[in-house]
């Protein structure tokens with residue numbers, strides 16, 4: 043059949059990688075480094091001020107040649123061009139994927155259905171900037187004439203994780219006279235704890251939801267409205283001064299009772315997990331100001347241009363994506379750890395979980411065939427050095443292979459005595475220990491009792507990347523996020539899956555809607571699920587009435 047797309051594992055480049063893997067699987071990183079004294083430098087790539095040292099992966103130059111060939115065979119170049127041109131590469135939803143247009147400079151052009159989306163983007167950015175300047179300067183007054191001191195973003199998933207991560211990451215640049223809170227969970231505790239010490243007269247809610255139908259956000263949004271009305275004398279006019287919306291869905295926003303004049307728009311070609319640089323970033327802009335927000339966008343754009351134009355062999359996101367395929371599909375690594383050695387990046391792993399796992403948690407190809415290979419890894423992590431005193435034991439001496447991304451900044455934002463040198467010494471030491479380990483001879487040489495030798499041996503040969511940024515600026519954050527976005531894209535292109543839908547979240551949502559009345563209505567009939575679910579529902583009903 044002339045038109046059938048060859049399956050990934052039958053491609054010559056994949057077969058060649060399989061054979062190549064057999065020659066490398068038992069080779070230790072100690073050997074690879076000993077054989078090539080220049081390896082540390084030659085297997086480091088640098089672009090737009092971001093350094094990626096990938097030399098501590100179990101690869102040789104041949105591996106890279108084959109991975110690049112695989113990327114070419116899988117049409118990565120064509121996929122990149124299609125994304126940047128605004129083609130509807132999110133085929134299952136019939137949508138373009140244009141988060142890259144969110145950070146294109148004024149005057150650029152990407153046409154979608156005859157409209158230049160970059161012009162739309164800048165119209166919204168200018169409106170956001172105007173609004174943020176008013177709020178930050180105190181020109182925007184609340185219902186009782188007081189200025190806004192607290193901003194509460196109400197959203198979940200992509201409408202929460204990006205804003206939270208960016209706020210934490212850029213806290214150094216934020217207005218310290220303002221308070222920022224984030225409410226996401228449908229658990230009432232989240233809302234109650236977020237507002238308990240806030241004054242409604244000085245509080246602004248940003249109701250952030252791409253669809254404006256998400257159960258959690260609508261429920262929290264209504265609670266916010268009630269809280270405001272209760273605190274501001276019940277006058278519905280108060281809502282306009284204390285509630286704005288960020289959404290693609292103007293009619294639902296209006297139904298909710300927010301004036302469309304107070305709505306900041308984005309579009310269906312921005313995936314939720316790719317939206318922190320759209321109007322969903324309103325809380326970020328309120329925190330750091332329009333200028334810093336624009337500098338974050340410039341960072342994103344610089345990495346986009348690098349990804350679009352650089353040869354794969356020197357292309358940071360492409361290299362990271364291909365190495366993830368190598369570690370996952372050939373070495374069988376099921377998970378990947380991201381370990382930022384920067385306290386400001388403490389929510390970065392949580393942010394990446396949605397980006398990577400919602401994007402690449404797929405088991406069928408674009409053509410609908412079940413994959414015969416592994417796709418997205420389980421992503422997890424915590425900031426260093428904290429993780430070192432908790433789960434690193436398993437990475438060093440456990441039975442699972444866990445590729446790690448170490449992230450560090452050369453210059454601290456808060457210089458304090460020896461802290462930064464000690465922090466950086468630790469990150470470098472961890473990747474060194476993971477790669478090289480400690481042999482039984484070395485352990486014995488330290489005078490260790492023989493019975494303890496096996497316990498104190500470090501096998502090493504554990505792969506890692508080290509990503510270095512000069513300093514954690516808004517611009518650097520943009521580059522870092524775009525690096526991961528495009529690494530995810532690279533992996534998806536190789537696997538032939540759609541990175542941009544998320545049907546897997548639907549079933550649980552639908553079932554919850556069915557269970558709600560079974561919990562709320564006293565006269566509800568006996569639940570008709572499986573025996574486990576029925577039993578859980580009966581217990582809850584009994585507890586509720588006891």
Ligand SMILES: O=P(O)(O)OC[C@H]1O[C@H](O)[C@H](O)[C@@H](O)[C@@H]1O
Nearest residue numbers: 199200201251252253256314547
């Ligand atoms: O922004 P919203 O439309 O409220 O969606 C919020 C989130 O919920 C959904 O369930 C999706 O899994 C996420 O991709 C999305 O980011």
